[in-house]
Amino acid sequence: MSDLTGDLAIETAGLVKIFGDRRAVDGVDLAVPAGTVYGMLGPNGAGKTTVVRMLATLLRPDGGQARVFGHDLVREPDAVRRRISLTGQYASLDEDLTGAENLQLIGRLLGHRKAAARERADELLAAFDLAEAAGRPVKNYSGGMRRRLDIAASVLSTPDLLFLDEPTTGLDPRSRNYVWNIVRALVAQGTTVLLTTQYLDEADRLASRIAVLDHGKVIAEGTKGELKSSVGVGVVRLWLRAPDQRSTAERVLVDALGAAVQIDPDPFELTARLSPQGGEQDVGELSSQALTALARAGITVDSFSLGQPSLDEVFLALTNRSATSEEEAAV
Numbered sequence: 263m264s265d266l267t268g269d270l271a272i273e274t275a276g277l278v279k280i281f282g283d284r285r286a287v288d289g290v291d292l293a294v295p296a297g298t299v300y301g302m303l304g305p306n307g308a309g310k311t312t313v314v315r316m317l318a319t320l321l322r323p324d325g326g327q328a329r330v331f332g333h334d335l336v337r338e339p340d341a342v343r344r345r346i347s348l349t350g351q352y353a354s355l356d357e358d359l360t361g362a363e364n365l366q367l368i369g370r371l372l373g374h375r376k377a378a379a380r381e382r383a384d385e386l387l388a389a390f391d392l393a394e395a396a397g398r399p400v401k402n403y404s405g406g407m408r409r410r411l412d413i414a415a416s417v418l419s420t421p422d423l424l425f426l427d428e429p430t431t432g433l434d435p436r437s438r439n440y441v442w443n444i445v446r447a448l449v450a451q452g453t454t455v456l457l458t459t460q461y462l463d464e465a466d467r468l469a470s471r472i473a474v475l476d477h478g479k480v481i482a483e484g485t486k487g488e489l490k491s492s493v494g495v496g497v498v499r500l501w502l503r504a505p506d507q508r509s510t511a512e513r514v515l516v517d518a519l520g521a522a523v524q525i526d527p528d529p530f531e532l533t534a535r536l537s538p539q540g541g542e543q544d545v546g547e548l549s550s551q552a553l554t555a556l557a558r559a560g561i562t563v564d565s566f567s568l569g570q571p572s573l574d575e576v577f578l579a580l581t582n583r584s585a586t587s588e589e590e591a592a593v
């Protein structure tokens with residue numbers, strides 16, 4: 263993996279970051295195609311922010327290689343910096359200036375002429391639903407407004423690569439929508455976005471490929487479809503007539519199909535993740551087997567639905583699996 267080709271937006275091989283005796287990032291390989299949204303998912307402490315900070319040249323890697331648009335992270339940090347922008351805690355807003363003044367100031371610092379800086383600021387304030395608040399000092403903004411202004415600041419000049427580290431954490435649904443629209447607009451203009459998020463639906467909506475990180479390692483990578491099919495072909499959700507039959511139903515599904523069964527909060531409901539046990543079984547066959555097995559055991563199913571696993575289910579399956587294999591390795 264030492265020969266990085268450099269025709270990708272981001273390419274890393276064996277990237278490592280060590281804090282004390284903790285390998286926060288433990289050999290990460292990434293290949294992020296230019297012009298796409300690439301999602302990075304993982305539980306708290308998985309190493310997502312550390313990867314982002316290294317790629318943004320804010321933190322020096324302890325091992326491995328990385329290139330951003332072909333520029334080596336360690337040898338050509340200035341060339342990397344010219345192509346990137348980063349949101350969130352790193353954007354520096356002046357609390358005493360208004361939202362509009364902040365954006366205009368940053369625009370001027372980026373080299374825009376006064377009129378152009380004002381025009382771009384107004385455009386972004388409108389796009390992020392901040393036009394009304396544009397004349398108020400930032401210190402009077404709510405958390406969500408500040409977050410939106412942060413993101414607006416990071417896209418003042420259209421960067422080639424934008425790092426969005428949990429851009430919508432704490433935002434209400436409307437604000438999340440503004441951010442999503444801006445991300446889509448940027449990508450339509452050719453920007454590559456590396457998006458970390460705790461919200462799986464956000465990755466599902468925006469990202470074309472996703473890497474799942476856990477304990478500093480990439481434990482799965484691919485398109486959403488690939489990730490979903492990697493944890494089982496489908497999910498059957500069942501609603502039972504009688505809640506007291508649920509534990510029997512669970513046993514039947516596990517025994518008959520080797521399904522991974524999840525007990526839902528609703529006492530009538532049961533979710534089974536189906537995987538083909540060898541052969542070419544499809545989800546239809548598997549679910550009809552499940553229903554037959556339940557009927558034989560005398561369990562009445564009132565209704566059922568069939569579908570691909572959600573990204574949430576994929577995420578839980580993958581991160582549980584990596585926790586389990588670690589426990590096994592520790593034995």
Ligand SMILES: Nc1ncnc2c1ncn2[C@@H]1O[C@H](COP(=O)(O)OP(=O)(O)OP(=O)(O)O)[C@@H](O)[C@H]1O
Binds near residue numbers: 284309
């Ligand atoms: N500057 C630092 N010094 C020491 N340890 C650190 C530092 N930054 C991060 N870590 C540790 O490295 C690990 C990875 O942290 P990181 O912030 O990259 O995780 P994350 O995936 O972004 O998590 P979250 O979802 O909570 O944002 C954690 O165990 C964290 O405590």
Ligand SMILES: [Mg+2]
Binds near residue numbers: 427
């Ligand atoms: Mg983080």
